[in-house]
Amino acid sequence: MRLPRQAPSLRLQLSLWLLLPLMALLAFDAWLTYERAMSAAHIAFDRTLEASLRAMREGIRLREGRLQVDVPNLALELFDDQAGPRIFYRIRDEDGATVTGYDDLPMPAEAPLRLYRTEFYDTVFREHPLRMAAQALPVHDVGSARTRLVWVLVGETIEPRQLLARDILIGSLLQELMLVTLALGIVWLGVRRGLRPLNRLSDTVARRGTQLDPIEQKDLPAEMKPLVQALNQYMDRLHGMVQARKRFFADAAHQLKTPLAIIQAQSELALRERDAERVREHMRLLHGTVRHASKGVQQLLSLSRLEPDAGYMPTLGPLRLDALAQGVALDWAPVARGSEVDLGFEQEGSVEVAGQAELLQELTGNLIDNAIRYAGRGAVVTVRVALHGGVPRLQVIDNGPGIAPAERDAVFRRFYRGESGQSVEGTGLGLSIVREIARLHGAAVELADTPGGGLTVSVNFSAAGHKPETCS
CATH class of the missing domain: 3.30.450 (Beta-Lactamase)
Incomplete structure (x- = not known):
């Protein structure tokens, strides 16, 4: 042993x-x-x-x-x-x-x-x-x-x-050994006394329990201040992560409370019905509610993983933005046809960025999904990839009702639907996820009016490459 x-x-x-x-x-x-x-x-x-x-x-x-x-x-x-x-x-x-x-x-x-x-x-x-x-x-x-x-x-x-x-050497060595012994004793006492602030700091941290408040730096030696500053930064990051988890649970409760109540009511109605056709109708409604709740949970998990306090760092590598966006547009084409929306794709040459393919696919998919939902039947949605002034740009353009300028900052908040989105099924998390993915890639998201009416969402990437952000 x-x-x-x-x-x-x-x-x-x-x-x-x-x-x-x-x-x-x-x-x-x-x-x-x-x-x-x-x-x-x-x-x-x-x-x-x-x-x-x-x-x-x-x-x-x-x-x-x-x-x-x-x-x-x-x-x-x-x-x-x-x-x-x-x-x-x-x-x-x-x-x-x-x-x-x-x-x-x-x-x-x-x-x-x-x-x-x-x-x-x-x-x-x-x-x-x-x-x-x-x-x-x-x-x-x-x-x-x-x-x-x-x-x-x-x-x-x-x-x-x-x-x-x-004889001279022995006498000198005896004298120096005595001095070295005394010096070591003095050093031992000095080190013991010098470590007292570290012991006090250890006791302070041990007594804190679950508190994440910053440690006071008053009366600390200058050599210990970098350690305390690092501890405070770590506790600040830990506090941010705890708050992020709390927000996730609160958002999950907010997002699932209504769908779960609807699922319970619809399942109870289905159990009471004896007519097979009416049971099928209730099950159809129940399936739609479950699908909506599932999508909301998936978006909440994505947002919780991507927000700054989570400390997530993507693995960025060179990829073709035009090819990626075209592939996502093709995947969403059947959904667009089912919603009677004309979905198209345009590109101006080959556009390369540093990014993580899965995240950029999710970003593009959320933008297309929002455009299909809010533009309405008969709308035209265009996915465009080009270089704008040497800067890679991804745009999703629709000719729907658009977003009022006064609401364009608010739509990036969680669960914000706006006046135009109250009648459309959704979670209000799509643009929040788009903004977080753009932040991790060093990109900026802009909302603008489409000439002739509608909304244009532009994601402008860095021309010189980008290192992913880390939580501070």
Whole structure:
């Protein structure tokens, strides 16, 4: 059985993000401290090494052309107080011959050009790392007035230097570890105190229950305001969706209340009738009422899905608007003939838009349906697709009674029928659905008079394409 993974702690994550860089900095500082300590140890020990070289230089004599060397005890006693270094020395003449000391003790890579100048260098001798001091000096023979060049080399192992640098490093690390520990404690307390507003916000949200009112941003840190603003925007969208659902249920109740009552009455009358012909008449009326109620429910569902608060985003792609509109007109041709309406289609070239085919078919079908219903028998309805000033345009034109200019904004509201539509069967939702589908495609719907009488509904699409709207 796998245990549920525990959620990571923000306080722990912040502390780790601070601890890891601090440890990296501590390691880098330790390296720098050790290098500085070794440099300081070299400076201190090089002075002793140079003093030993000078003391050794005092014991060199030239007599009768021969070098004589007397290494004074002082030259070696200078190292007695150190932690056991090994001393190596060599005195050689200008011909390279060793006068005394270790023959294979290495010379500096570049011989000093100035006399009496001490050169310090690092080398490895007999598997021991050494710190060397070398000096070239002339030796005069008082009796013969001759002068010979002599090299004096003194070296010591570097263990005492490393020990001193290590002691300095350990002392520095202990001090820095103490400071890092104190800093982490301070950071931990600071993070804990800094997260208090977040905890208060969590408690505030938890106490709200089902309330969707905006959260107050007063007395909040600046870093938390974007979070609260995002929460408020989310709750605003959620509030819009809840209100949309409430509107849907209210509209459904409004739309179905009357048809359901009629269905009940007609079914009761049909059950009471004994004459088959009268029962058939009641069933015909009942079928028409059910069909009307079914269409109303379908339109309500479409409108509920398309309105801004629903958050619906269509999938737009390139399509031929002229071909789509022609196909919808052909589908509605039998309905138009049954209503004695002359339905035609016109196009001016190929017109392409970015859209979703199902939605645009529904938009075109609603416009044709409205035109057939309200234009009346004997009317002429034309579906036209063209480019108007480079802008794709879909028009449904009829020569019916039209819509008064004062009502043209109101007809887009739900269930609004207007004075001319009271005698026509319908739900008053068609144009509302048309407007929402047009909005999702970045298009605008315009109502205008048809020359000679009637109504022209124009849907103007964007010429440069359109990205679908999202609910805010």
